[in-house]
Amino acid sequence: MANDIPPELVAQIRRGATRLARRLRAERPAGGLSLNKLAVLSHLHRNGPSTPGEIAAAERQQPQSLTRVIADLEQTGLITRDRDDRDRRQYVLALSPAGRNALAVDAAGRDRWLADALRDLNETERQVLRLAAALMEELAEL
Structure with a gap:
């Protein structure tokens, strides 16, 4: 349950995930x-x-x-x-069908970029990502 997670850990995960997202966004290549x-x-x-x-x-x-x-x-x-x-x-x-295709192409490009960016994360960043993903899954079940 989400109640088992200490509020200070939730705050740390949120801050870490926000910093990580900001850094990844800044490194995202132009285009799309x-x-x-x-x-x-x-x-x-x-x-x-x-x-x-x-x-x-x-x-x-x-x-x-x-x-x-x-x-x-x-x-x-x-x-x-x-x-x-x-x-x-x-x-x-x-x-339009061309619009659907443009969305698919853009999503595929973002997925490739994100996979490359995640591969370069250090262990602390990976841990924040795992904790944030686990927390989001748990909250989605409520």
């Missing part, structure tokens, strides 16, 4: 999808067709901040835009 493009594509993959407002609300962003991202994704053919059947003034975005 931007975070905003990834957020929009992932949202459409998880939730199906959505309005820009629904995407912005779910991703906790202002709709204006996604306007350029949505235009770029539409221009490159990664998403499609159709009128909403319920409200013809609104439009709905959907993930």
Whole structure:
């Protein structure tokens, strides 16, 4: 049970995992999808067709901040835009087959990078990672 884990150990794991994630993020090579493009594509993959407002609300962003991202994704053919059947003034975005492929390629690239980065961890970092993974599994079962 999660109650068996001392709060100070939980805090140490959180701090260590945060520092490790920050370091790994800083070492991540450029390329792939931007975070905003990834957020929009992932949202459409998880939730199906959505309005820009629904995407912005779910991703906790202002709709204006996604306007350029949505235009770029539409221009490159990664998403499609159709009128909403319920409200013809609104439009709905959907993930195209090319968008699904772009998500898969980006995820595969991130997985390769992460596997390489994890291979280079020192023993302390590996221990933090194991403890954090065990804690997350335990919390997921609650």
